[in-house]
Amino acid sequence: GAGVSQSPSNKVTEKGKDVELRCDPISGHTALYWYRQSLGQGLEFLIYFQGNSAPDKSGLPSDRFSAERTGGSVSTLTIQRTQQEDSAVYLCASSSGLAGRETQYFGPGTRLLVL
């Protein structure tokens, strides 16, 4: 079946602009995660959604970052007033089951470059 999809695949923006990144999880997966990966760096957890529960936003680096998940499926990560240090690959993953204990499957990522 279809895997996790993300759009756009690449995004170039100017400092100060807002960007929206989209994630379509695997159908039926109740858990959705956002991570980012800077060049040569490891994964950095951003946010976790599970069903109708309040999301775990503990990884969001600043209040410029926010995310929504509508109807328990598609998620949008929004970065307001982008800064050059926001340049990274933003990865979305999804898993079935509860408490995030199941295997996470990743999308291809969105490569964000802030000029």
Added chain:
Amino acid sequence: DAKTTQPPSMDCAEGRAANLPCNHSTISGNEYVYWYRQIHSQGPQYIIHGLKNNETNEMASLIITEDRKSSTLILPHATLRDTAVYYCIVRVAGSNDYKLSFGAGTTVTVRA
């Protein structure tokens, strides 16, 4: 506090088996061993996971030592498309251990 240690790099000949080691000497009884890989410019790809028994799927085999302090990922017939960074991680099952964190991994280069 690295929970796993892996060699930084290894080369493998195309068509041969690639054996990737991972040490996890402080693993707890309820921690699974997971393997992911990341091909250049792509998202991480799940490969396989196991608790204590050896596991096999269409991608790879996972051999876990009896004391669970180390494991080996085996790619039975490596191809050029297997060139990637391979990550070995441990995760607690049945808990809220959902924030994945990869170390440096092993950069595997498959050569023709």
